[in-house]
Amino acid sequence: MECRVLSIQSHVVRGYVGNKSATFPLQVLGFEVDSINSVQFSNHTGYSHWKGQVLTADELNVLYEGIKLNKVNRYDYILTGYSRDTSFLMTVVDIIQELKKANPSLVYVCDPVMGDQGAMYVPEYLLPVYRDNVVPLADILTPNQFEAELLTGRKITTEEDAVEVMDLLHKMGPETVVLTSTDLPSRRGDQFLVALGSQKIVKPDGTVTSQIICMDIPKVDAVFVGTGDLFAALLLAWTHHYPKD
Numbered sequence: 001m002e003c004r005v006l007s008i009q010s011h012v013v014r015g016y017v018g019n020k021s022a023t024f025p026l027q028v029l030g031f032e033v034d035s036i037n038s039v040q041f042s043n044h045t046g047y048s049h050w051k052g053q054v055l056t057a058d059e060l061n062v063l064y065e066g067i068k069l070n071k072v073n074r075y076d077y078i079l080t081g082y083s084r085d086t087s088f089l090m091t092v093v094d095i096i097q098e099l100k101k102a103n104p105s106l107v108y109v110c111d112p113v114m115g116d117q118g119a120m121y122v123p124e125y126l127l128p129v130y131r132d133n134v135v136p137l138a139d140i141l142t143p144n145q146f147e148a149e150l151l152t153g154r155k156i157t158t159e160e161d162a163v164e165v166m167d168l169l170h171k172m173g174p175e176t177v178v179l180t181s182t183d184l185p186s187r188r189g190d191q192f193l194v195a196l197g198s199q200k201i202v203k204p205d206g207t208v209t210s211q212i213i214c215m216d217i218p219k220v221d222a223v224f225v226g227t228g229d230l231f232a233a234l235l236l237a238w239t240h241h242y243p244k245d
């Protein structure tokens, strides 16, 4: 059966971040992808120069209106990433709420793209919008360590801290939280990168518990941009194909 994703992320002319990282892998894995480009930039913002356009909230509404008028606004998943503007993000929130009403089993995968390695690369005023409006709607949340720390106001220096932070993030809304990369030391040595996941599980007796997994990922000696966007897209795909795993 067709499974349709609405992906609201950046587009770059050169390179692979945002929709350029997410769309093709999702298509290859069998999904129909409707993409809205939150920005169209020459390249990602880590380059010394970047130029381009930012989609406004009004422009987003116009695109969504067209989809609605044709009655093709039924989605199984929404995936969101890079955004630079408060009113744009608030419009995304309105769209998610409307689409969830239309399809109560819609799953919202939110990558709260704000920064990395201790620095924000979107305007700071987006943090409260993510914390108070966006994250509470998310079913699956994929922050990196820095983004998880920003959202909860808690530093992560040990695995116990990471579990507590994921619990705080669960309390904000999402049933599944994945810290896509952390600075925590791996048990397998310094050639590995640690990612952690936590999923709320309802036990047969009705009590709720968290299932925690820790992933040791072989480190490649390079810095990548767009891998967080790819990770979120692939997590969507594989949790869809293997919902109980």
Ligand SMILES: Nc1ncnc2c1ncn2[C@@H]1O[C@H](COP(=O)(O)OP(=O)(O)O)[C@@H](O)[C@H]1O
Pocket (backbone or CB within 6 Å): 115, 116, 143, 144, 180, 181, 193, 195, 217, 218, 219, 220, 221, 222, 223, 224, 225, 226, 227, 228, 229, 231
């Ligand atoms: N240097 C690396 N070596 C191996 N895998 C990496 C590396 N950097 C990122 N990844 C992969 O990309 C995923 C996303 O991590 P990252 O790019 O740090 O997320 P974000 O962009 O959200 O900060 C990681 O879980 C890992 O699978």
Ligand SMILES: Cc1ncc(COP(=O)(O)O)c(CN)c1O
Pocket (backbone or CB within 6 Å): 010, 012, 017, 018, 039, 041, 043, 044, 045, 046, 081, 082, 113, 121, 224, 225, 226, 227, 228, 229, 230
């Ligand atoms: C335009 C744009 N989109 C998306 C991202 C996110 O990239 P990543 O997947 O590495 O978090 C960036 C990173 N600076 C970016 O500049």
